[in-house]
Structure formats: C-alpha cells, structure tokens
Amino acid sequence: MLNISKIKAITLDLDDTLWPVWPAIAGAEKALSAWLAPRAPGAAALIGNAASRLALREAVQAQRPDKVHDMSFLRLEMLRQALQQHDEDTALVAPAFEVFLNQRMRVELYADALPALTFLAQRFALVAVSNGNADVHRVGIGAHFRGSVSAHVLGVAKPDVRIFQAAAASVGVAADEVLHVGDDAALDVLGGLNAGMQTVWVNRAGHAWEHPQQPHVTVSSLQTLCELFAGVPARGG
DSSP states (O other): OOOOOOEEEEEOOOOOTTTTTHHHHHHHHHHHHHHHHTHHHHHHHHHHHHHHHHHHHHHHHOOOOTTTTTTHHHHHHHHHHHHHTTTTOOOHHHHHHHHHHHTTTTTOOOOHHHHHHHHHHTTTEEEEEEEEOOOOOHTOOOGOOOOOOOOOOOOOOTHHHHHHHHHHHHHHGGGEEEEEEEOIIIIIHHHHHHHTOOOEEEEOOOOOOSSSSSEEEEEEHHHHHHHHHHSSOOTOO
16 A cells, blocks of 8 residues: 655656557657668668567667667667668768657657646656656656656666666655656566655556565556545645
8 A cells, every 4th residue: 555645756657657659669660761761771671670670679789788778879779780781871870860769759648648647746746767768848748747867868777776766866855755657567666666665557458467576556547546646735735
C-alpha cells in the first residue's frame, strides 16, 4: 500500500506509460528511410530493412558497450556506419537524425495521459525519467513537468538507482519522498524500489507479475492512478 503522506514528487516513465512507443518509432524509421532514399540510397535500403537495421544496431552496441544506454548515440552511429558502408556522404548524419527525431516526437498520447498529467501536476512536482530520447517539451507536454532526466544525458539508464536519485534531487526531495510510475516491471518498478522509492506499475495489458519484489500498487490506467490521490488537494486549493 502507498504511504501517500510521504509523497512530495512523482517521477514518470514516458514510452509505453504516457504513449505507445512503437508506432512513434515505426513512423520515425519510415520518415528517415524516405528522407535518405534520394540522398543516400544504399544507407536508405539498409536502414529501411528491419533485419539489416537490427544487425547494424547489434554491431554498434558490441563496438560501444559503454554507450548502450544512449539511444541518440546509437542512432547517430548507425547512420554513420550505414553511410560509410555504401560510400555515401557522412555529412548527412546530423540532418538525417533530426528527421528521425522530429518524427519520433510525434507521439499519440494514451487517452488517460493528459488528464492525469494535469491532475497530478496540480498536486506534486512531476519529473520525467526515460531511457529513450523523447523530449517532453518537443512532445508538447513539458508544461506539466518540473524536471526531466534522461539516460543519454545522465550517462546511466534505468534500473540504475542513480537515474532515480538524480530525478529526486532535481526537485530537491529525498528518494523515499518520491513515487515512481512506469510500465516496465524491471526498469521502472524494481529500479524505483531499489532506489528507495514507492512505485506504481502501470500494467495496461494485464501481464503477470514475475518478480519477488512487489510494486506498492498496480494500476491498469493513469485514471486509476489519479483516483488514489482523490483526497489530496490541489496546491493552493
């Protein structure tokens, strides 16, 4: 059970918590391949093929295990190597990545996400915590957040406790005064628990819990999450 009286801030995962990530990634991959096609057809074909793209990603990860937490670095390096393999202009890396990133930010929020953000931000300091490269400001929801911590900037990814500790520090509270909310059992719930936080597992698909440690609460929607705080007044109210 949650100890609501201790909560001063809420950290929120982004991908698959506030929006489904794979449609956004698929759209970004498609936009990238289309942009590359007339400029670098060899790289476009490589990047546009799921199997060859995965093989290239795995090769980059093997070459740079120190960067596996950094989605932007991996994408940039994949582009560079794809262009090099086909003797195409590596000056295209930066603009190609921006095409990918622009489309990647065009997410479709879950129906419960915006009402939940509005409700929760009136009661707690909200901090985005993500292993991905989504930006809450570019997505269009930055006004609801007091802070944002990402793996590619910090240098460590969930479930490393340091990313949770950094999120708590960004709004001046202790880890045990934070509630972490996310969809991934290992990255979000176990990571948050190990950092000393209370946790909520957002289990939209009804998956079974498979770990000895337990989340404080499991919800099937962000609306249900908000209902837990029905008795908490809005700040200033």
